[in-house]
Amino acid sequence: MKTTATVITFSRRTALVLLIASLFSAAGFLWPFFYEGENLPQTQLFFWLAVGFSFVVVVLQVSSQQLDAKSIALLGVLSALIAALRPLGAGAVGIEPMWFILILSARVFGPSFGFLLGMISMFVSALLTGGIGPWLGYQVFAAAWIGLMAGFLPKAVRGNREIFMLIIYAVFAAQVFGILMDLQFWPWALGSSTQLSYLPNGDISENITRFVTFHFATAMAWDIPRAVFTSALIIFSGKPVLSALRRTHTRAAFLAPIKFIEHVK
Numbered sequence: 001m002k003t004t005a006t007v008i009t010f011s012r013r014t015a016l017v018l019l020i021a022s023l024f025s026a027a028g029f030l031w032p033f034f035y036e037g038e039n040l041p042q043t044q045l046f047f048w049l050a051v052g053f054s055f056v057v058v059v060l061q062v063s064s065q066q067l068d069a070k071s072i073a074l075l076g077v078l079s080a081l082i083a084a085l086r087p088l089g090a091g092a093v094g095i096e097p098m099w100f101i102l103i104l105s106a107r108v109f110g111p112s113f114g115f116l117l118g119m120i121s122m123f124v125s126a127l128l129t130g131g132i133g134p135w136l137g138y139q140v141f142a143a144a145w146i147g148l149m150a151g152f153l154p155k156a157v158r159g160n161r162e163i164f165m166l167i168i169y170a171v172f173a174a175q176v177f178g179i180l181m182d183l184q185f186w187p188w189a190l191g192s193s194t195q196l197s198y199l200p201n202g203d204i205s206e207n208i209t210r211f212v213t214f215h216f217a218t219a220m221a222w223d224i225p226r227a228v229f230t231s232a233l234i235i236f237s238g239k240p241v242l243s244a245l246r247r248t249h250t251r252a253a254f255l256a257p258i259k260f261i262e263h264v265k
Helices: 010-035 042-064 069-089 100-111 110-130 134-149 159-189 205-216 220-252
Strands: none
Touching: 010 134, 010 159, 010 205, 069 100, 069 110, 069 159, 100 110, 100 134, 100 159, 100 220, 110 134, 134 159, 159 205, 205 220
8 A cells, every 4th residue: 555645735726716815815904005095994894705715715625625534634633722822822922832833834734734724723713712803804814824835935945954944934924923913903003193103095105114113113022022932932842843743744644545556476
């Protein structure tokens, strides 16, 4: 009996749905820089449409057999683990151990698995902690994109170079998550009377400058500890966790067809 381990991939149909969902969610993040109007829009519509499309992705993955029973089981276990880890830091000054598991899992199982893991684990975590609110759609897609990008990191890099690469990515991901979370509330956070406030119908460059200043003035206390904490976990536990995940991947032979070879005497 011969098996070959493969990574989970998106079919063309699933990739199209994911692209549409990502465009909706990107509009929900970036509208302050392009919106023209006196009244602030109801951006939650973008995100709940995007979240709906994303759950369609899961259904399509299962129906097209891109997710077999073993993949679904592992996705459920890792999602539950991340959802359980997230409240441990209670978001305190960016101490969030969930990113460590998400990044390493996406590294081993690929971008499709990373996207689904980020999306589902963030949603499950919100259900467990009562964190359902207008911010949830933003968090779901921020985590999903971080998992997706982690899965695209070069596969040929191994050993100490791999750990170094993952540390760099952890720092990058921590900053990306902080920026995306700031985008969700910046237009409403300061009113309209400060030098950092969002300017409706304002010049794009002016609003970008204001947002960057707002982000560095308010988010560094969260983003830097998040980056340091996640990087420290990768330094001290990255190699054994990666090895364990890779053994799981190989032994389970995800999505690999089983071939019986007849031996003729």
